[in-house]
Amino acid sequence: MEMRKKNTVLILGISSILILILVQVNIITGVWKEKNEMFSLRYSQISQEAAGYYRFQKDDGFNLVRELLNDTTDKMVTQLFQIKGKDELEKRKKGILEYFNAVLQREQVLSPMLSSYLEMKGFEKRFNHKIIINDLEIINDDTLVVYRNERFQARRQGGRKYDGMRSTPQLQLSSVSGSEILVGWYGLGGNHYRLFFEYFIDFSEKKKIILRETSATLGLSTLSILLVGIMFMITYRNLVEERRLSNLKTDFINNMTHELKTPLSTITVAGKTLEMPQIRTNEEKILETAKLIGKQSVHLNQLINMILEISMWERTQFQLEKRKVDVEEVMKDIVDSFKSGPGRVAMINQKYNLEGTKTDLDVVYFTTLLNNLLSNAVKYSDKDPVIEIEGFREDKNVCIRVSDNGIGISKMDQKHIFDKFYRASTGNIHKYKGLGLGLYYVKKIAEAHGGDVAVSSKPGKGSTFTVIIPET
Numbered sequence: 485m486e487m488r489k490k491n492t493v494l495i496l497g498i499s500s501i502l503i504l505i506l507v508q509v510n511i512i513t514g515v516w517k518e519k520n521e522m523f524s525l526r527y528s529q530i531s532q533e534a535a536g537y538y539r540f541q542k543d544d545g546f547n548l549v550r551e552l553l554n555d556t557t558d559k560m561v562t563q564l565f566q567i568k569g570k571d572e573l574e575k576r577k578k579g580i581l582e583y584f585n586a587v588l589q590r591e592q593v594l595s596p597m598l599s600s601y602l603e604m605k606g607f608e609k610r611f612n613h614k615i616i617i618n619d620l621e622i623i624n625d626d627t628l629v630v631y632r633n634e635r636f637q638a639r640r641q642g643g644r645k646y647d648g649m650r651s652t653p654q655l656q657l658s659s660v661s662g663s664e665i666l667v668g669w670y671g672l673g674g675n676h677y678r679l680f681f682e683y684f685i686d687f688s689e690k691k692k693i694i695l696r697e698t699s700a701t702l703g704l705s706t707l708s709i710l711l712v713g714i715m716f717m718i719t720y721r722n723l724v725e726e727r728r729l730s731n732l733k734t735d736f737i738n739n740m741t742h743e744l745k746t747p748l749s750t751i752t753v754a755g756k757t758l759e760m761p762q763i764r765t766n767e768e769k770i771l772e773t774a775k776l777i778g779k780q781s782v783h784l785n786q787l788i789n790m791i792l793e794i795s796m797w798e799r800t801q802f803q804l805e806k807r808k809v810d811v812e813e814v815m816k817d818i819v820d821s822f823k824s825g826p827g828r829v830a831m832i833n834q835k836y837n838l839e840g841t842k843t844d845l846d847v848v849y850f851t852t853l854l855n856n857l858l859s860n861a862v863k864y865s866d867k868d869p870v871i872e873i874e875g876f877r878e879d880k881n882v883c884i885r886v887s888d889n890g891i892g893i894s895k896m897d898q899k900h901i902f903d904k905f906y907r908a909s910t911g912n913i914h915k916y917k918g919l920g921l922g923l924y925y926v927k928k929i930a931e932a933h934g935g936d937v938a939v940s941s942k943p944g945k946g947s948t949f950t951v952i953i954p955e956t
């Protein structure tokens with residue numbers, strides 16, 4: 485998998501998710517808008533229906549207001565028309581308007597009536613009301629306009645006859661889109677006054693109600709975005725994993741070539757040596773060279789066998805030939821022969837707490853396992869290696885622990901060292917020789933015995949490998 489291809493996939497994936505989110509947001513805002521309009525329409529219908537119903541019942545909610553205003557205007561009208569000073573008149577007008585407003589707010593009963601009507605019909609009953617006075621006139625022989633807003637003025641000039649006793653449907657739709665709902669236009673009249681106003685309601689719970697109604701859509705679309713995101717992540721991870729594996733394979737082939745070439749070139753040189761006339765007479769030299777060839781062939785054979793064996797494992801679970809053995813004894817034997825083998829000398833301390841535990845082991849594989857751990861402990865060391873070996877029992881398991889004071893393994897590498905062909909710090913390929921198979925073997929062998937292996941390590945401080953094998 486090429487880098488460019490990976491990036492293309494990444495960009496395509498992310499942009500398609502972004503598009504999806506955009507589309508979803510679009511849909512949701514559409515749904516929200518529609519619900520919002522539906523809400524306003526529904527509540528405007530029901531509240532107008534209610535207002536109409538109460539009008540029909542001869543109490544539109546403003547009966548008391550009507551009477552109160554009538555009394556007050558009756559009392560003040562004569563005095564009002566005698567005021568000559570312009571300023572004083574303006575002041576009076578302001579006072580009258582404020583008074584009318586206050587009475588309307590305080591003495592109207594339309595709001596509680598509407599509330600109970602809404603409740604009865606199963607609608608949300610909590611709302612705030614708002615009353616806007618459009619026109620207020622005091623009438624004696626003359627008409628004094630106390631207040632008239634532009635809208636009302638415009639309507640009058642538009643020549644439309646204003647019938648204040650009925651709600652006017654023309655304005656309904658324009659107020660529907662806002663958060664305020666127009667319930668009706670009202671006109672109140674008495675002996676000496678005429679008053680036109682609009683009554684609005686406004687639901688503070690509206691957002692909550694709509695949210696409740698859209699929650700299913702909202703949840704589903706969030707879920708779908710989430711699912712697509714997860715799917716993409718999984719696909720991408722697989723892609724990266726695939727790339728990593730293919731890199732590992734390339735590394736392995738490079739390493740193997742290197743490993744195989746060393747003994748091969750030694751053999752080639754040895755062969756050439758044997759051809760030389762001055763050597764052929766020297767029996768000692770011949771023997772030495774022959775031994776060298778033999779040793780290198782064995783090494784070569786070992787390498788090839790290892791690779792063959794691994795490809796065999798891929799196809800079938802490999803067969804163990806287990807027998808009951810004293811673990812401590814076996815371990816001591818392996819360590820002894822490791823010490824006397826070739827390679828760097830290491831200080832090896834052993835500590836056993838196995839009380840002569842016997843368990844089923846395939847000794848040959850177990851030897852490979854321990855040898856791999858020991859040779860890694862020696863190999864990945866930048867000073868004189870000191871190795872601790874422990875054997876103990878825990879929860880019906882035999883535990884074998886190999887600790888070293890070597891270079892350690894980073895957290896990132898720890899996740900992969902048991903993978904086939906994996907080698908840490910591949911940049912440094914030839915500093916420590918290897919094929920990345922040793923620990924893969926260790927894990928496979930431990931698992932074949934029903935156990936497992938784990939690592940804990942700090943770079944620069946050393947590593948500890950713990951193998952557990954169930955007691956039988």
Ligand code: ADP
Nearest residue numbers: 860861864892901907908918919920921922923
């Ligand atoms: P190889 O030794 O052939 O590279 P292994 O499977 O034995 O392969 O080890 C995998 C990697 O784990 C090694 O490349 C090395 O980086 C790291 N490793 C293994 N054992 C140790 C250890 N004792 N100390 C530090 N690093 C280790």
